Amino acid sequence: MPTLNKIRAALPVSRRDSATAPALTRLRIALTAFFALDGFIFAGWVVRIPDIKAQTGASHGALGLALLAVSAGAVATMMLTGRLCNRFGTRPVTVAAGVLLSLSVALPPLTHSALALGLVLLVFGAGYGGINVAMNSAAVELIAVLRRQVMPSFHAAFSLGGMVGAGIGALIAGSLSATWHLSLLTVAGLAITAAAAPTLLRGAPQLDSAATETEESAPAPRLTGRIRLLIILLGLVVLCSSYGEGSMADWSALHFKESLHAGPGLAAASYSVFALAMTIGRLCGTAVVERLGPTRTLAGGGAAAAAGMLVGSLAPNPWLAIAGFALTGLGLANIFPVTIARAGTLAGPSGIAMASTFGYGGMLLGPTVIGFLAEWTSLRVALTTIALLAAVSATVAYTTRNAVRT
Template sequence: MPNVNKIRTALSGRPRGDASPLSSARLRTALTVFFALDGFLFAGWVVRIPAIKHRTGATASTLGLALLGVSAGAVITMMLTGRLCRRYGSHAVTVVCCVLLSLSIALPAQTGSALTLGLVLLLFGVAYGGLNVAMNSAAVDLVAALRRPVMPSFHAAFSFGGMAGAGLGGLVAGSLSPATHLFALTGLGLLVTTVAGPVLLRGRPAAATVEQRAADASEQPQKMNVHARRIVILFGVIALCTAYGEGALAEWGALHLSQDLGATPGLAAAGYSLFALTMAVGRLSGTALLERFGQTRTLVAGGTTAAAGMLLGALAPAVWPALLGFAVAGLGLANIFPVAVGRAGALAGPSGVAAASTLGYGGMLLGPPVIGFLADAFSLPVALTTVTLLATAAAVLGYAARNATNT
């Protein structure tokens, strides 16, 4: 099977005959661009939430209901995206969802009520959820073909994209209206997709990975027995606990800084940018941490650090200590999600990755509306302390799962 061998050789980065070692590098670069663009667009939306809240006249609870549109759209799509990827390929689904995300991001600034905001955020959630599952599916295929643990680099790209998007949002918050800003993000998203999309569409890792998956299935036919399924769910819950914190900070962090602590729009936007920066730095160092301390210690230390940081970020009486707390929380949360999803994949293959990722992203998307309801019932600082509780739970569950790993 010379064609399959050529594809496999190209993906593994080893030259053979006329096969170029750059093909795998280009494919990896294109996929990294999509991860970064996803984070950039999402952050560009979240830093304008305070302005859009004011425009629509929404209360904390009605804003939480509107944000539930993102959650509902994403969760529904996540359950279907796996089938779409199997039928049309994860690369094609990634490109289509990125186009849809770029188009839908301009819509929230055009709404005048919480109801219409929720409806357009439903579409935004469909695109966001589909893109994240498709990208991670493509990344799993590429990691398997390369036989190198490069998954953390993709998640670091998402964090760097989020940092850049939040930073840019902070710079333009005082001079550009939300409508102008988000419309510009639409143009940028479509432009980047036009450039990187063809590279991804030309890449065909499936020919190599389908054979590899079939071989893995024949070697481990009972991978998803009842015991393995329970462990996969356990790691999925760990991912959910930490992604809850990421979603909460993304969509409520800027509002907390501006509303409760009196930060300027630019400084409020910098809160999420700082959180994304420390998360990205933590993910870049994730491989070294795992090699030195192992997965269980990394999970426990990360959860404990995030819990302490978020407690400071939520209850600090001034802006600068709160920003420090956000930074510490980002450092703690950085590697928990990739480790949890990676362990689920090691136990149950791609189906384990899909299950844990869906639970994890569900936490990211369900966290913001929960925070909204709690903020209306108590206060936003009190509501944000739930991030501390769930980060602590992740640390406890990570320790409980120590016997489920090989470390």
Template structure:
């Protein structure tokens, strides 16, 4: 069994941090790149849809690659791809070329998230602790640093220089942490468990397989509803502040940073909360809190209230996604992570284009209220999933 903070866990934490840092670096330059390619909200939404397409197209394939070749080599290869392609959107000069660049960016992002989440499930199973929220806290911390740096550099560097520096950071982390990750002893893959976290005494063939498959899909839908909000805030929070509340680029970046800081704080306490309250209460309560926060952020007329709403959304959404993905991986291994991640990250990546289309038709504030609606749906699904019978009645 690995120690609580083994080199393997630290290296994997570095990949989660780098993933959030790279993604946030892209996020805070969306307004500048939107102007660079002269995109309307609807056209930008269509370009952002290419991130979804690239990610969803790779996730199922990466799940199979993790089963065949192991989660850690696939994690390193995926991080290398993401680091290489993050600079491409800054060199686009039309919506079409931006979409092509974001297709590759989405492929790298989707591949890395399936691979590193699968590796994290293996480490958590070896430690026998619900540590997935701490990995996602590292992702959020990376997002916070990326957003904070982006706010400082927004008026000083062009998007090309900024995203080029982000790419170099990603490559450095991949080389350093990847070496440790590949050389560390394997912790072993988790044994399948039932819906309540107990290991089944004996499989029941197709019946148990169908129940596990249904639970994985439900967990994926829970993740989808919450990650829809994560994706929407990632690409539209800054635009909501600049276009609807007429703030500057630096303050707009601070709005996303406030959200990222709140999510990081929530995830740092996620293991403690889930061990004391239970995952279902954490997920359901978080969904309701995010619902209230998003309604405030979308409809409030003042910047302080909007920033406060973003903080509540970050706290509310913090742990639902990692807890759902962790349970899917415990139930069905890398393929379970891939299935739930395809749905979950699909929500994160379809959120921005859907918000864009709705903003074109109804305005951005009203479009953002859909985040609140889906957060409430996530809470309901979490409760209903907890009430489902275990995969094996005698467990």
């Protein structure tokens, strides 16, 4: 797949001026639908995990191993998806992954053991990892033609889809079985895919012409030693950000309950505030990146997240901690989308796949490390590692500023 800068170079001035054509707008909307679909389906699955645990009779440990299969399936599929995107194109692979994700979410309620659950979650993870690499790769291509840093808006759609999916799941959990709920998710996912796929596959003349001209004039990007090193550094930035996101999801409410002695409502609200701040940050992300540039957005976001998490973890009262969590969410909001766009600029789908794999590593690593550190020290101290890694992400983003231009 041609990288972002090569596509830009292939666009004549007249074609660049038409980058706001209706075809591109429709393509952007269709791609946004896939980001929202991804968040919607994943959140819908997450809220039914307790019901699936009860159905399978799995212990906490067995369930943990089964859930690990989601990440295992995603990580195992990501590099393969990058190669498929290079061969068949990012948009067809996005559609195929959307179908796989939609179909596989209906499988967990059909299992009756932890082993069977783990096996079907491998398939679900493959769909989840595949669509993340493919749709982010398609977004990088579109950004090149639009000449706007719109990646945060796509990830805002993912966050909004997740909020809607979790909200609907919470509302119907008491009245609808997991089998019916997840089956309806399959129907909704296939319907959204069917509605958005024709526009996505049709593409836009500006995008298709630019890609054709670039492929004819330049070879496909290769992962040279220097490019691979830069992708690893960008992957480290994504890992640090994902470490914070994953840890906040698992430990924020417990921190409020045990460390700050907050009531159940305030404890539950702690993560909601963080997630809402991330969504708001991503909705404003395009304007922020266009005003500050990618480097200052990443460095400033990492610094803000570090400061916010220090406040959130060490605050003496819940309300100050809530403010810290909100600042952390705003700081982390655009690190993942902007860094993924940079990886795509360097090496197309292969770069996105490598960086995304690091991101999943952070999601896995964070909650586990926090748990062990909390055992050895305290939960307050353990949560400060989120601030430490956010500062690391800011430092790495700044030191690589001259190596990557988006």
